[in-house]
Amino acid sequence: MDLEKIISNVKNNREQIDFNISVDCVLFTVQDNKLKVLLTKLLPGNEWVLPGGFIFRSENVETAAIRVLKQRTGLDQIFLQQFNTFSDPNRFLFRSLIKDLGLETIDIVQLPERVISIGFFALVNYELITLTGGEFEEDTCWAEVTKLPKLMFDHQIIIIEAMESLRKELYFKPIAYNLLPEKFTMPELQKLYEIILDKKMERSSFQKKMLKWDIYERLNERKTGGAHKQPFLYRFDTMKYKVAIEKDIKFGM
Amino acid sequence: MDLEKIISNVKNNREQIDFNISVDCVLFTVQDNKLKVLLTKLLPGNEWVLPGGFIFRSENVETAAIRVLKQRTGLDQIFLQQFNTFSDPNRFLFRSLIKDLGLETIDIVQLPERVISIGFFALVNYELITLTGGEFEEDTCWAEVTKLPKLMFDHQIIIIEAMESLRKELYFKPIAYNLLPEKFTMPELQKLYEIILDKKMERSSFQKKMLKWDIYERLNERKTGGAHKQPFLYRFDTMKYKVAIEKDIKFGM
DNA sequence: GCAAAAGTGTTGCAGATACACCCATGG
DNA sequence: CCATGGGTGTATCTGCAACACTTTTGC
Structure with a gap:
């Protein structure tokens, strides 16, 4: 430039x-x-x-x-x-x-x-x-x-x-996944929301809310490498998202 | 033109x-x-x-x-x-x-x-x-x-x-009042929402939701002229609206 | 007085929050 | 083996939708 x-x-x-x-x-x-x-x-x-x-x-x-x-x-x-x-x-x-x-x-x-x-x-x-x-x-x-x-x-x-x-x-709208790698964990997704919205959230409630929307596919893999219990990996599912929109699901935080 | x-x-x-x-x-x-x-x-x-x-x-x-x-x-x-x-x-x-x-x-x-x-x-x-x-x-x-x-x-x-x-x-966002005269009734406001969102709503719930936001000032006047019970007149209150925004009130329908 | 419209009170359900408990992992 | 993070179940709370009931008006 x-x-x-x-x-x-x-x-x-x-x-x-x-x-x-x-x-x-x-x-x-x-x-x-x-x-x-x-x-x-x-x-x-x-x-x-x-x-x-x-x-x-x-x-x-x-x-x-x-x-x-x-x-x-x-x-x-x-x-x-x-x-x-x-x-x-x-x-x-x-x-x-x-x-x-x-x-x-x-x-x-x-x-x-x-x-x-x-x-x-x-x-x-x-x-x-x-x-x-x-x-x-x-x-x-x-x-x-x-x-x-x-x-x-x-x-x-x-x-x-x-x-x-x-x-x-x-x-x-659940657009945060665009900032994450293809496969990500719920704690990672939550961290993102907390950074962008500048607000701490409750772990269990957050996870349930995300899963309730039914737009993330849980993979049969877990994140390895970190200490402590290995969290599941998820992937944003475009088809599921379309279905959720059809159903008029609200993605509000 | x-x-x-x-x-x-x-x-x-x-x-x-x-x-x-x-x-x-x-x-x-x-x-x-x-x-x-x-x-x-x-x-x-x-x-x-x-x-x-x-x-x-x-x-x-x-x-x-x-x-x-x-x-x-x-x-x-x-x-x-x-x-x-x-x-x-x-x-x-x-x-x-x-x-x-x-x-x-x-x-x-x-x-x-x-x-x-x-x-x-x-x-x-x-x-x-x-x-x-x-x-x-x-x-x-x-x-x-x-x-x-x-x-x-x-x-x-x-x-x-x-x-x-x-x-x-x-x-x-409660922007519908811009389509109404300065003083309006709750039934009028509801009608507007129903026209724009193309969805029928329940009278009592609608009114409670609007009043809960506390952005409309109820006047000491009622709408005259129509048949039946005279509804109250309301006015959008810019100051109240600012307060509501400060309080992070959600105006979702 | 009656029909229709508007105000207000009540109840029950669904969704969310908070918490508790358990499990897994690395140090 | 324990501290920490993560998964899942559960009790409680809250908000709201639905309905009932009352009030007011014109005809």
């Missing part, structure tokens, strides 16, 4: 790309029992930004978001959800950006004014990403949502709103 | 207006116990469209939506909520639109390709609108959501998604 590249992009690809609209992706993961988001830099040494990009005229915004995430993570099956549009007239001004970065030599006549951005949040398991980690740039990091560094533009607001949306969603 | 006006707009106002992005407003109201949406026409005799408009470079998308609704209804205090972005590459093509309408004489070189639209749904009390109804054009109507006429572009999809969002919201 390189700002000058972006700017030459703007000048040379007006036919293919809409430079008034972008997507910004808040990619969440959980590592060391902490909720984190992926950040990157436009210029080395500068402030952090969310991974994002402009939209090709031949694609819709979801496709653009998938493209951006694929480019960052190597994955193209990431859980993704649009949550808001950011359109403050002063949120992203090419002209002031270039001035701030001391790139005044660039001819800015053809650059658009305000850029409107569609915010997406995405969920991914940390281990899946590190598997394809080879392509990461140095100017990329996982930042704890409680300890965000200084961010450019309105990206802090975008992250905060993404978290609110994630919480609201998790409160009513 | 006039298509040729729009097109001359595009040509003459590129400085002020972003013609790649628009807002479309699904304005709901309830009349005769039916849920209806406001529709309009681009050209007399042509198909229906949702009220919408482009976005000034000096405003955000919410302001644009408020502007569009104010222009249609005379009201600027309408409950409004963004619900999705519509960006299919073929959803709105100026070029094919002009061709379809037989306006091929128009020079289309400067028109944008695909227009991305931000969808809003809005709620308004029917009586409030008719008060300022003088400025309505002939080519404007309230269409029942169950009997939609043929619509241009992807506007039918937008309405359907708006309804789903409205239902989902109403299921978890």
Whole structure:
């Protein structure tokens, strides 16, 4: 990612790309029992930004978001959800950006004014990403949502709103499994809920609630390696989930 | 609203207006116990469209939506909520639109390709609108959501998604009062819920649920005029609502 | 006075919570 | 063998749906 590249992009690809609209992706993961988001830099040494990009005229915004995430993570099956549009007239001004970065030599006549951005949040398991980690740039990091560094533009607001949306969603839909490996245990799932909703829960009640929804398949395996009794492994079952939705099951916490 | 006006707009106002992005407003109201949406026409005799408009470079998308609704209804205090972005590459093509309408004489070189639209749904009390109804054009109507006429572009999809969002919201937030006059009765509120959620409810339970939330103020007045026992009048109380949110009250149906 | 609508009280059931108890594992 | 974590059963509590009963109004 390189700002000058972006700017030459703007000048040379007006036919293919809409430079008034972008997507910004808040990619969440959980590592060391902490909720984190992926950040990157436009210029080395500068402030952090969310991974994002402009939209090709031949694609819709979801496709653009998938493209951006694929480019960052190597994955193209990431859980993704649009949550808001950011359109403050002063949120992203090419002209002031270039001035701030001391790139005044660039001819800015053809650059658009305000850029409107569609915010997406995405969920991914940390281990899946590190598997394809080879392509990461140095100017990329996982930042704890409680300890965000200084961010450019309105990206802090975008992250905060993404978290609110994630919480609201998790409160009513069982989307947390997207943050876990394919096979996971109930204690792991509970830990996730506790981290995201920032609320301790009772072990037995939690488990019963999850099982009652009947959307997780219990495998004939148990998690080995840890000390103490080995917990069962579960897997999210898409078919069961569809059946549960048909039955109008409520997934509220 | 006039298509040729729009097109001359595009040509003459590129400085002020972003013609790649628009807002479309699904304005709901309830009349005769039916849920209806406001529709309009681009050209007399042509198909229906949702009220919408482009976005000034000096405003955000919410302001644009408020502007569009104010222009249609005379009201600027309408409950409004963004619900999705519509960006299919073929959803709105100026070029094919002009061709379809037989306006091929128009020079289309400067028109944008695909227009991305931000969808809003809005709620308004029917009586409030008719008060300022003088400025309505002939080519404007309230269409029942169950009997939609043929619509241009992807506007039918937008309405359907708006309804789903409205239902989902109403299921978890007490927004229905926006469709009622300031003072309303519990039976009226219940009727609304039944229309929107398309589900009959038990009178006594409904009333208790509403009162338990403690967000409606019971007035020392009763609704007169109808036959039978006069029901109490209530008013949505913003302060009480804030308190209830603080208390983490669940407004689920 | 009666029918219909609205307010209020009562009861029973289902779901959730809290707790208890047991089991398994590694150190 | 014991501390800890995990599975499962059970008692209790709560909320709410369903129903009953009462009150009020217009005709």
